[in-house]
Amino acid sequence: MKKSRVIITEEAAEIVEKMKSQHGELIFHQSGGCCDGSSPMLLTKDDFYLDESDILLGEVAGVHFYMNQDQYEYWKHTHLTVAITKGRGSSFSVEIPLGLRFLIQSRLLTEEESKYFQTLEAEKNKL
Numbered sequence: 001m002k003k004s005r006v007i008i009t010e011e012a013a014e015i016v017e018k019m020k021s022q023h024g025e026l027i028f029h030q031s032g033g034c035c036d037g038s039s040p041m042l043l044t045k046d047d048f049y050l051d052e053s054d055i056l057l058g059e060v061a062g063v064h065f066y067m068n069q070d071q072y073e074y075w076k077h078t079h080l081t082v083a084i085t086k087g088r089g090s091s092f093s094v095e096i097p098l099g100l101r102f103l104i105q106s107r108l109l110t111e112e113e114s115k116y117f118q119t120l121e122a123e124k125n126k127l
Contacts (some may be wrong), residue, residue, distance in 0.1 A: 003116050005079060007061035009071070012084040012102060016042065016061035019094045026063050026094065028082065030104065032071030040082055040102045041093040055093070078106040096108065 007014070020026055023113040032038055042063070055068045060082055067075065082102055089101035109117065 003113055004058045005117065006058045006060055006065045006082065007080070008082040009084065012082050013061040014094055015084050015098070015100060015102075016063055017040065023094050028060065028063055028065040028102075030065075030067045030071060032068055032074070038104075039089055039093075040104055041091045041099040042095055043092065044094065044118070047092075048122060075106070076117075077109055077114070079109050 010011045016026070019042055021070045023044050026042055027045050027048060027050075028042055029042045029048060029050075030038070055069055055072050055074075057065045057067055057080070059065065065080075065082070066104055081104070083097070083105050084100050086099060087101055088099060089096055091101075093102065095096060095101065
């Protein structure tokens with residue numbers, strides 16, 4: 001069974017679908033920078049430059065979820081859930097005009113999940 005580091009709530013997925021219909025192809029990115037940088041931002045794919053320091057954690061609601069490598073070092077022991085809440089963030093995330101913003105809920109990985117992801121990472125590093 002494939003495990004994922006990141007999932008999305010039903011309510012947040014509905015907003016993602018609405019934003020995809022308005023903006024086209026999107027990505028989530030969580031950089032860990034200032035302002036709302038610790039909140040996931042939903043951005044149009046062509047408006048954000050990804051580089052080798054960005055790690056693909058998974059896909060939610062048909063959208064790739066990336067995290068900057070430095071931020072990943074802090075979060076690599078956690079399972080993330082993308083949720084939505086009322087309130088305006090101060091980022092460039094496409095949902096902001098709706099008076100909503102995405103947020104992350106986290107929990108520690110279980111022992112089984114941790115072993116699974118360590119094995120995947122080791123296999124990836126062999127390539």
